[in-house]
Each structure stands twice: as structure tokens, then as C-alpha cells.
Amino acid sequence: MPQWRRNLYILFVVQLLSTAGFSLVFPFLPLYVKEVGVSTGGSIEFWAGLVFSSQALTMMISAPIWGVVADRYGRKPMIVRASLGGAITIAAMGFVQNAEQLVILRVIQGLVTGTIAASNALVAASTPKERSGESLGLLQMGTWVGIAIGPILGGIIGDQIGFRESFWITAVLLGVAAVAVIVGVHEDFTRQPRAQRPSMRSSYGTLLHAPDMASLYSASFLHSLGRSVIFPVAALFMIELMHSDGHVATMTGVMMGSYALIGSVSATWMGRLGDRIGHSKVLFGGMLFGVLCYFPQPFVTTAWQLVVLQAITGLSMGAFVPSLGALMNLRTPQGSQGATYGLDNSIQSAARMVAPLLGAGIAVWFGARGVFGMAVIIYIMAAFVGLHIWRASVLKERVAAAQPVPSGGDD
Numbered sequence: 001m002p003q004w005r006r007n008l009y010i011l012f013v014v015q016l017l018s019t020a021g022f023s024l025v026f027p028f029l030p031l032y033v034k035e036v037g038v039s040t041g042g043s044i045e046f047w048a049g050l051v052f053s054s055q056a057l058t059m060m061i062s063a064p065i066w067g068v069v070a071d072r073y074g075r076k077p078m079i080v081r082a083s084l085g086g087a088i089t090i091a092a093m094g095f096v097q098n099a100e101q102l103v104i105l106r107v108i109q110g111l112v113t114g115t116i117a118a119s120n121a122l123v124a125a126s127t128p129k130e131r132s133g134e135s136l137g138l139l140q141m142g143t144w145v146g147i148a149i150g151p152i153l154g155g156i157i158g159d160q161i162g163f164r165e166s167f168w169i170t171a172v173l174l175g176v177a178a179v180a181v182i183v184g185v186h187e188d189f190t191r192q193p194r195a196q197r198p199s200m201r202s203s204y205g206t207l208l209h210a211p212d213m214a215s216l217y218s219a220s221f222l223h224s225l226g227r228s229v230i231f232p233v234a235a236l237f238m239i240e241l242m243h244s245d246g247h248v249a250t251m252t253g254v255m256m257g258s259y260a261l262i263g264s265v266s267a268t269w270m271g272r273l274g275d276r277i278g279h280s281k282v283l284f285g286g287m288l289f290g291v292l293c294y295f296p297q298p299f300v301t302t303a304w305q306l307v308v309l310q311a312i313t314g315l316s317m318g319a320f321v322p323s324l325g326a327l328m329n330l331r332t333p334q335g336s337q338g339a340t341y342g343l344d345n346s347i348q349s350a351a352r353m354v355a356p357l358l359g360a361g362i363a364v365w366f367g368a369r370g371v372f373g374m375a376v377i378i379y380i381m382a383a384f385v386g387l388h389i390w391r392a393s394v395l396k397e398r399v400a401a402a403q404p405v406p407s408g409g410d411d
Contacts, residue, residue: 219324
């Protein structure tokens with residue numbers, strides 16, 4: 001088995017363990033804040049919101065820095081750093097005595113973690129270009145399977161064993177992931193001489209001026225924003241549709257889990273399809289399909305209709321994520337994969353930070369249905385960006401085809 005494929009399979013498992021571990025604590029974080037209490041004042045709701053947003057804020061700041069460090073010193077050390085850093089900080093969360101301590105640890109978690117970006121960078125750098133869509137699709141499958149099963153397991157463990165114990169279980173999963181990378185992953189990395197290393201500013205300047213890269217980052221932001229904007233109102237919308245609050249958490253979990261599961265299963269197939277017909281086509285098709293799936297959701301009348309539509313929308317994510325990753329890899333200057341995916345992680349974190357505020361504000365004025373309507377508008381904007389990327393790719397192909405082929409001999 002080629003080393004790049006061995007790395008891919010190991011990192012698939014690492015992504016699954018890491019994302020399952022990180023998302024395992026999501027269902028009960030607000031309940032944990034309520035359990036440990038607040039010592040300095042302020043509402044439980046305020047501190048619960050701060051627990052979520054603080055991690056996204058610091059990850060947005062730190063991810064580009066870690067991306068450049070990965071390009072200078074190797075991507076494998078960054079995966080180990082993120083996994084062990086997450087294991088230590090999350091284990092410490094099981095010992096906190098108040099919400100303020102929990103927020104501080106979430107801030108530190110955002111600064112030291114980032115396994116997804118580091119894994120994407122290593123796979124992109126080591127995989128043959130013609131197999132990048134398939135490889136990144138498989139990696140995303142591991143990510144989204146972990147996101148799908150993590151909250152379900154977290155809810156069960158939190159109810160049956162306890163909140164503090166759940167943090168320690170998560171720490172063990174991340175520790176196992178780190179050991180798997182140390183033992184099984186091999187990276188052929190040659191460190192550049194200090195005199196030849198570009199500064200962080202020049203690295204990102206070159207990156208942002210690469211063809212289509214600004215458009216790809218715009219599409220990434222809009223996709224993450226459209227997906228995350230519904231999170232604050234999903235359970236409230238379920239209560240409205242079910243006309244009660246019984247089993248709302250279960251239905252909301254099924255809705256989010258089915259989206260992630262279908263997206264993860266379809267990602268590998270969509271990545272292979274992009275390798276064959278072009279990733280820009282699959283990217284635009286995925287965003288257009290997302291518009292069609294979200295358009296009827298503000299008008300649903302029953303919970304099962306929303307669950308089914310969200311599950312089908314997972315196909316859009318399965319098309320978008322590997323295509324975006326493959327296009328970034330194809331457009332990235334040689335040796336800048338860490339910076340590329342680090343900046344992408346930062347941009348997605350910014351979207352996750354903005355989305356709850358946007359969703360909550362719209363819900364106040366227009367209700368939960370208005371938030372799903374906003375998701376439609378965001379996906380329409382993303383589809384236009386996808387169309388621009390596709391048309392730019394077609395133009396490049398036509399220009400390349402029109403270029404004369406150099407003669408190989410004396411005619």
C-alpha cells in the first residue's frame with residue numbers, strides 16, 4: 001500500500017475519533033454551565049453562549065498561525081499538537097468549579113486545537129493531485145461521521161454516567177488519536193532553510209492572490225454561515241412544529257445527525273466524481289442543490305418534513321466540502337497547504353462565530369421560519385460564487401486548449 005494511502009486511512013480514523021470527541025460534549029455544555037454555576041455574575045444563558053463563541057473566536061485567530069508553522073516544520077507535528085492539546089484542555093474541563101473557568105479552558109482549546117485543518121494539509125500535500133478529491137472526500141467522511149455520532153453518544157453518556165466523566169472520555173479519544181498519528185503516519189517533509197522561508201504576511205499574500213482562492217474562501221464562509229445560522233433556533237422550530245417540547249432534543253439530534261451522516265457517506269463518491277468531471281462543476285452543483293433543499297424548509301408543517309429535507313440537504317455538503325478542498329489543493333502554491341487549510345479553518349470559525357448572532361437576531365424579528373429563509377438567501381449567494389468559480393475554470397480550460405503544443409523535434 002502506498003504511504004499516502006496508509007496515511008489517509010489512519011487520518012480517517014483520527015478525524016472520526018477527534019470530531020466525535022469534540023462534538024461529544026456539545027449536547028450538555030449549557031447544562032454543565034448550569035451545574036457548575038457562575039461566580040462573578042451574569043446569566044446562565046450568557047455564559048453558555050460565551051462557552052461556544054469563545055472557542056470559535058480564538059480558533060479564528062490561531063488557525064492561520066498554525067497553518068504557517070505547519071508549512072515550516074511539518075503537518076504531522078501539528079496534528080499531534082492539536083490532538084494532545086485538545087486532550088489536555090478537555091480533560092481539565094472535567095475539573096472546573098464554575099463557568100468562568102470553563103470559558104478560560106475553551107479559549108485555550110481554540111488556541112491549541114485544529115486537527116481538521118492539519119489533517120487536510122497533510123493529506124493534500126502527500127496525495128497525488130489526480131486523487132485529491134477522493135482522498136479529501138474520505139477524510140471529510142470521517143469528520144462528519146464523528147460529528148454525527150458524537151452528540152448522540154454525548155447525550156447518552158451525559159445522562160447515564162455524568163457530565164464530568166464525558167470530558168474525560170473525550171480526552172481519552174483524543175489521546176488515542178494522537179498515538180495513532182505518532183505511530184502510523186509518515187510525512188516526507190523537507191524543511192526550508194531559514195533564509196528561504198517567506199514571512200507569514202507574504203505567505204498569505206501569495207496565497208490570496210492565487211487563482212480563484214479568494215472566491216473559494218468566500219464560498220467556504222458562506223457555506224459555513226448558511227449551515228450554522230439555524231443552530232440557535234433548530235430546537236425552538238421543532239417545538240413549534242411538534243406543538244410540544246416532548247422529545248424535541250431527540251428529533252433535533254436526529255435532524256442534525258442525518259444531515260451529517262448522509263453528507264459523510266456521499267463525500268467520497270462526490271470527491272471521485274469531481275476527479276472525473278471537474279471539481280468546480282460538483283461545487284456549483286452542490287450549492288445549487290442546497291438552495292433547492294433549503295427553499296421549502298421555512299414552509300414545512302411537520303417535524304418529519306424538516307428532518308427529511310435536512311437529511312437530503314446533506315448531499316449538498318457531501319458535494320461541496322471535498323470539491324472545495326480539492327480546488328484549494330489544486331490552486332495552492334507548492335508547499336503552502338498548511339497556510340491554505342489553516343486560513344480556511346479560520347474563515348469557517350469566523351462564520352460559526354457570526355452565525356448564532358445573526359440567527360438569534362433574525363429570530364427575534366421574523367421567528368424561526370425567518371432564520372431558515374435567511375439560510376436560503378445565504379446559499380443563493382454561495383451558489384453565485386460557485387457559478388463564478390465554475391465559469392473561471394471553464395475559461396482556463398479553453399485558454400489552455402487554445403495554446404499551441406510545443407514541437408518535440410525538428411520539423
